[in-house]
Amino acid sequence: MTIFAANWKMHHGPATGRDLVRAVLARVRPREDRTLLFFPPAPTLPAVAAEVAGRRDAAAGTQNVYWEAKGAFTGEVSVGIAAEAGATWVLIGHSERRHKFGEADEETGKKVRAVLGAGLSPMLCVGEKLEERKAGETEAVVLRQLAAGLQGLDAAAIARVVIAYEPVWAIGTGVNATPQDAAAVHRCIREWLRARTPAGTRSRILYGGSVSPSNAAALLAEEELDGVLVGGASLEVESWAAICETPRPAR
Numbered sequence: 001m002t003i004f005a006a007n008w009k010m011h012h013g014p015a016t017g018r019d020l021v022r023a024v025l026a027r028v029r030p031r032e033d034r035t036l037l038f039f040p041p042a043p044t045l046p047a048v049a050a051e052v053a054g055r056r057d058a059a060a061g062t063q064n065v066y067w068e069a070k071g072a073f074t075g076e077v078s079v080g081i082a083a084e085a086g087a088t089w090v091l092i093g094h095s096e097r098r099h100k101f102g103e104a105d106e107e108t109g110k111k112v113r114a115v116l117g118a119g120l121s122p123m124l125c126v127g128e129k130l131e132e133r134k135a136g137e138t139e140a141v142v143l144r145q146l147a148a149g150l151q152g153l154d155a156a157a158i159a160r161v162v163i164a165y166e167p168v169w170a171i172g173t174g175v176n177a178t179p180q181d182a183a184a185v186h187r188c189i190r191e192w193l194r195a196r197t198p199a200g201t202r203s204r205i206l207y208g209g210s211v212s213p214s215n216a217a218a219l220l221a222e223e224e225l226d227g228v229l230v231g232g233a234s235l236e237v238e239s240w241a242a243i244c245e246t247p248r249p250a251r
């Protein structure tokens, strides 16, 4: 199963968001071997959820949540509220949350536990900055983020978490990781997860960072990639539909 996830970031209100999902789903026919996820801004979620409701291959998610169930937390959204608005997935620890809003490793763990506790699917984002890559710290950074984000979970719970490897230097820059570089980090993540999940589990690991219609096929030719998490190229019908229709080599 290949996951095609659209992270709209701070783009598309309910009206343009609904039109975009409608147009994409009209173009991309359902297939057993792929899932389409849409992560709109929170106020756009109900409109997107209504559009994906009729499609078994599509779902909606939110870009962030707070771990408390309710209370005086102005500006935050609980997992319960996100679910009521139509989210079945939640992005956690996106690099922009970490590096623009100061989200700490420890907070990602609380969020993952809250999302799993509510029965939703978490997608935990990890990835190194350019200076960390240059210093040879990629694996250490990614494994530190994984350990914090999955802290306190038993093996069965860890198996439910989807990981998105998004090198910070590749996000929104037009410079994607090469398929081989992405696959190498995926293997390292997979090995770490394999030791902590039930025997036979294949954890799902997506790649994100400047994925476009022109590089999606090469990236998805790597067996290590279980899908892609896409920002800029998911904001328009043509480019997003083209990515969602990327052929994968038969295995």
Ligand code: 13P
Pocket: 007, 094, 166, 170, 171, 172, 173, 174, 208, 209, 210, 211, 229, 230, 231, 232, 233
């Ligand atoms: P871009 O696809 O715009 O590089 O963004 C990637 C990303 O951050 C998805 O979460």
